[in-house]
Amino acid sequence: MRERLPAALLALLLCASPALAAPEPEPAVVDEETAAEETAAEEEEEDKSWVPGYQEVPGQAVNVSEGDLQATVVNSVLRPMRGYLPLEVTLYNPGSTPRAVSLSVESQRVGRSQVATRQVEVGPRQRLSAWLPVPTTSQGGLVRVRSPGASFRNFNFYSVEPEGQPVLVLGSEQAFESGTKLPRVKKRPKLSVRFVTPQDAPRELALYVGYPLVVVAGDVTALPADAWSALEAYASTGGYLILLRPPRDVAGRLPLLTTTPTGVLPYGFGRVRVCGKAEECGAGLLTDVSLMEEPSVGHVGVVAPAGPAPSWQRGGGQRLNDGEVPLLPGVQAPVGRFLLLITLFVLAVGPGGLALARRKGPVALLIAVPSVALVTCLAIVAWSVLVEGFSVHASRYSLTWLDRDRDRALTVGLAGYYANLEPEGLRIPALAALLGPDLSWEDQATEADWTNGMVVTGGFLRSRSYREWGELAVQPSRARLTVRREGQGLRVQNALGAPLAEGYVRLGGQLWQLPELADGAEGEATLAPASDVKVSFTGLVAFPEPVKRRFSRVPWDTLDAPLPEGGFAAKLEGPGLTPTAALPVELHEGLHFVHGRVDGP
Incomplete structure (x- = not known):
């Protein structure tokens, strides 16, 4: 009985004092901690925001x-x-x-x-x-x-x-x-x-x-x-x-x-x-x-060559970074065909060699195996020489602003290249620039001597690899489009340095359609249909869709005004007016658009 008495008294005391039985939490301390956490979060969020200044x-x-x-x-x-x-x-x-x-x-x-x-x-x-x-x-x-x-x-x-x-x-x-x-x-x-x-x-x-x-x-x-x-x-x-x-x-x-x-x-x-x-x-x-900083603008420059996909994105296809397709078809080495030749070689020297050894003896096998290997190597070399060749394959595209008052051409260009052997001796003047893809961290860097402009000594194009290059250039040019009146008509001479595919010129308040002309040739212009009266430079530009995306940062709004009096817009074919146009290539496609003022009356 005496042992139970202290326990009973303690229970009676707790019931009489609820504050002692279940002490309440300290709300003031918790509120201060919460406020401190919220303040730290706000300061961290402010720290992440840009400050309107410079460093x-x-x-x-x-x-x-x-x-x-x-x-x-x-x-x-x-x-x-x-x-x-x-x-x-x-x-x-x-x-x-x-x-x-x-x-x-x-x-x-x-x-x-x-x-x-x-x-x-x-x-x-x-x-x-x-x-x-x-x-x-x-x-x-x-x-x-x-x-x-x-x-x-x-x-x-x-x-x-x-x-x-x-x-x-x-x-x-x-x-x-x-x-x-x-x-x-x-x-x-x-x-x-x-x-x-x-x-x-x-x-x-x-x-x-x-x-x-x-x-x-x-x-x-x-x-x-x-x-x-x-x-x-x-x-x-x-x-x-x-x-x-x-x-x-x-x-x-x-x-x-x-x-x-x-x-x-x-x-x-x-x-x-x-x-x-x-x-x-x-x-x-x-x-x-x-x-x-907007995602639609993103990078710098008006032309954006596409680079290779990151190593973790690469698969068996020909896709480049951001899912872009190459400007050249068939830009991969013919691995499948080479594997077929190698498989035939293995079958010839494996089961075929075993059958030959049983029928003719080991001496015949010693002669047959090197002969089959030589034939296989010659087949691979013949394919490379006769089908692919040793020349550089390219597709080239450009936009040119022809400044006739100062006899110069302002050009932004793009080209895709593929070659079995790397070209050498490429020269770029001081007022021109060769630009690779924006974030091509895995690509090799160009090697160049900058004593007089840029002379590329290496790294322009790896053997058996596809690469795109952008070009910016301001260079002297005597390219021009000459027009003269003949009666009620208009005669045009193409001195733009490339074949003229189509185009327009505004003269005498009328819009004329240019004929197809070889470089240096002359022809008769015809009055354009009434629906083309408000044609502009951008109205003539018709790049393929993959090329348009690479030129998406061109300020088209400033080029979209109707042609002024004496102005022309022309579509040219061939290598174009960029400095790398001097590089000997097998041209898959050449598409160039020139905007300028005609020489004439």
């Missing part, structure tokens, strides 16, 4: 000297979206004699091959910025500097992935901020910026084409003439050039402008923004960058 991507300058020669390389480079990394090597010769310098870049990603080389001469007491266009597939590499009588240690460099849209600014940071009123931010910037001194601006088009935006922040007249030519070529072949301080003679420096107000103006296949007020210019830049 510089600086690099650390590495200096070395050997005798009278000094060299400087920035070891980190802002990586553009495609094309080439602009690697700057600054050379200074304080001596009294000129020095010959050889520069080369070895890729650490693509088999340590020399992807870019250049030969320069540094004069007495001269400071020289030498640019090396390094394919973005390399991502980084080793820089070698050589000069007679001097041995420099090697430089290492790497590319920096941009957080925002990569922008190349020719000018100082102060000039950029004053011209845009954009603040400098520490993380999640809308723009990732690299600043380049205007006097040291690159002279090749290839060094600009990978950037969706190129900004001239300072005085345009401070740019060297050849650097400005490269910038004008960048804008006319699909780039977006921004002038924060436009000069008074902006119309003379940008000859394709039809008007000279401020704002975004169409320019050839690209755009130019002529800034007025700094606040409006900065806000416009942010708006344009937001549009570039």
Whole structure:
């Protein structure tokens, strides 16, 4: 009884005090923890959002000297979206004699091959910025500097992935901020910026084409003439050039402008923004960058060659990346036919050899097996030579804006290639660029000498492989379409450098239909039907559907206006007007469209 008494008293006490029997949770502590978690989640969500500003991507300058020669390389480079990394090597010769310098870049990603080389001469007491266009597939590499009588240690460099849209600014940071009123931010910037001194601006088009935006922040007249030519070529072949301080003679420096107000103006296949007020210019830049991030816009440039599918997507078909089909039919090696020949060889030397050995003896087998192997090898070689051949097979397509006032052709092109053996000796001028697929990380990089333009020395096309290349070019051209009146009719001479398949010309307020003409031939034009009166350049362009998708970023709206007085639109056949048209190929299809002004009365 005494043992049960304490337990009974404890039970009675708990019943009398419910607070002690079942203590309630502490709601204040739980609410504070929940509020802290919600605040952290909100801060994390805010941290993921873009900040309307810019962030510089600086690099650390590495200096070395050997005798009278000094060299400087920035070891980190802002990586553009495609094309080439602009690697700057600054050379200074304080001596009294000129020095010959050889520069080369070895890729650490693509088999340590020399992807870019250049030969320069540094004069007495001269400071020289030498640019090396390094394919973005390399991502980084080793820089070698050589000069007679001097041995420099090697430089290492790497590319920096941009957080925002990569922008190349020719000018100082102060000039950029004053011209845009954009603040400098520490993380999640809308723009990732690299600043380049205007006097040291690159002279090749290839060094600009990978950037969706190129900004001239300072005085345009401070740019060297050849650097400005490269910038004008960048804008006319699909780039977006921004002038924060436009000069008074902006119309003379940008000859394709039809008007000279401020704002975004169409320019050839690209755009130019002529800034007025700094606040409006900065806000416009942010708006344009937001549009570039839309999935329908996505990449940079007006032409997008398709690359191979990733290794985890590859199957037995001929599909490329994003499910695209090659521009050339039958671009795979005839593995099935070769396997058939090999299977026949195995049957001949296996069961056939066993039967021959039983009937004729082992001596006959020693003669028959090498003979059958020789016949099989000759059959494979004969198939390669007689059916496929050793030439390059290609399909080529392009759009050309013919600027007759300045005797030049502005061209954006695309080609698909397949060859048994890799071609050599391809030359691309300084105001032209060769572009591979946007994200072709698994492709080999091109090897080129950039001493005078681009001379491709390797990597253009692997043996027995299909590859597509895009081209942008502004090059001198005497191509023209000449017309003259004959009575009530119109006579046309084709001097466009390629066979004329069809086209239109507007003259005397009437629309004329061009005849089919060989290069250099003449013919009579006929009045176009009334239904074609409002024909435009885009109304004539009729690329196959896979080609249209690769040209989907062309600003068709700016090319869709009806032909002006004296204007023409023509469809050409043949290799086209791009620099690679000089490469000997077996052409599967050549389709090119030219827009310009006729020579005539």
